[in-house]
Amino acid sequence: MRTAFHVVMILVTGLVMGLIYRSLSNQPSQNANLPGPDEIVHTTDVAPGTKLEPTELKIENTEPVHPVTDEAWLSRFELTERSGKTVNSEDLLGEPYVVSFFFSTCPSICPQQNRKLKELQDEFEGQGVKFLAISVDPETDTPEVLREYAARFGADKDQWLFMTGDLTYVRRIGAEIFQQPVDKKFHTERLVLVDSAGKIEGLYLWPEKAQFEKLKKSIKRLLADKES
Template sequence: MKKYSYVGISFVILIFGIWAVNELSNRLSGPDFYEGETVPDFSFTNQHGQTITNKDFEGKVYVLEFFFTTCPSICPIMNQNMKKIQDSFYGNPEFGIASITIDPQHDTPEVMKKYAENYGAKHPHWHFLTGDKETIYKLSNEGFKLYTAEEESAPGGFEHSGLFALIDKDGNIRSRYDEFGNPKIYYNGLEDNEIEMLKEDIKKLLK
């Protein structure tokens, strides 16, 4: 009788141990996160005239946005919030930001450098990227499925999303699930509560 009790207790301890290990793994690796598509290869020029590719972000958790420097509507809010994110992870070599212009004809590296300085972009891995327009639009519309287009009637002459993409160290798009169990996929770069969510999720992916 004692033998069976001992076996039963051992089994319970084993099950509890397996559960505890799995729970710890969940907290550290974030398997409750949605894992989307791998970011397509890209190669652009940053504000310092350097060629930056997706390979430069390998081993880093980074946030990606599409914007343009003369945007009179949502871009200033987006980049004020991106600055807050930068400040939360400033000095962390495993964190980065990719801000890709959708108006490369105007947004040269020189223009982007001044814009970056105006927004206090000091993190060495915050890259303001410009390049071939067709390539940028293909990356946005097809690679990320984030709508981008020229539109004369839109503020500043362009339409684009105010969403931020969160990308893990392996180059995969990640996000948390919403209250209905659906993946958010992207984070609203205009909403304070979404920025706080994004900060929390960056921390989890950095672990």
Template sequence: MERIRRAVWNGPSPGFPRDGSGSRGRRPRDGISRWAIALVVGLGVLWHYAPIAIGAKPTVLPDYGRVPPFALTNQKGEPVALDALLGHVWIADFIFTRCAGQCPMLTKEMSQLAHAFQSDPSVQFVSFTVDPRYDTPEVLSRYVAASGVSSDRWIFLTGEEEAIQRLSQEGFRLAMGAEGPPEEPITHSSRLVLVDRDGAIRGYYEAADARDLAQLRRDAQRLLRHPS
């Protein structure tokens, strides 16, 4: 009976088979080794690339060319030229007050952007009318009041139809025409345009796309921090 008890006691422990040298299997130790190697490799990669990430320069925004000089009139009847915007980061769009299509959406998004940047006087907002024959300064002034526009850094511009069409198509490279649907008889772009302090166009953003609008905010902040 004692021999049987010793045989049972001296048998290999279940789950831990012995190898040829008499020691137990190395599976747990091998697992720890693999984790240690992975940790060392990971730290090495981090050590190598960390200086690059820390010292990396911000991505440079594309340059789509400069806005050509213009001389228009704002909603107060005051003359406004491109020179008045130089030195400011500004966001532009093209709308008209009788528009029942995408213009209300454009004005809403511009209003939200104006609110987001209300604490930074370096950012200006400019809306060009594509219906200048109807959108006189008086009409634009009423539109501003009806839309609840509160920012004094947001100007609405009107002027000669030919000048605005040329500015839209050749200056901003945005479509503008007169063959739209009944709710929007004048076709125009629904994109917002980001312009830097030197009057260079740095980005186009679809006003109906939330991701584009978020990118616009980031890019505007980038221009405020890094002018180039």
């Protein structure tokens, strides 16, 4: 009796397992909708199983990107002096000059720098050397503001020029002509010495005593060369 019961249980278990297997074999595979080895998929924003073509075959973009070509590199400049008159680089030919960058609201470095320039102005008064102070905050530094600022340092109107212009243009003058990185309310502590032919003789760090003294010697040499 017990043997017959075991036989029946084995048959029932086999029947149930067969039904389960048949049910599973009729369902789609979980991997049925995954891309096959020959399919290319670039996005999930399509219906499952969709085969997409490579994008490079549909978009014509064979040329590399090039930077925008700007106008020619600056070799001359033109700015507005505190008097309201326009001064350009051609007006300065024939005499050496020293270029500095500043802004009138600068609380510390600019006043120190301009005191150094006042020292140079006093030492070389009437000897045929000019000084150019170019503002890097033209929105604030109008000719009227520059006139008041220049008066604080006793700047001679003919020897020490205070100049302003469009900021983008001033950036280019600094970088392309005088080799100085300048931006709004930003400048270096270098004074640029230019000879009477308009060529840069050297760039001098005015806070460095040795360099400032060398600047004086270089100015004297350029003045002597001009006279010879």
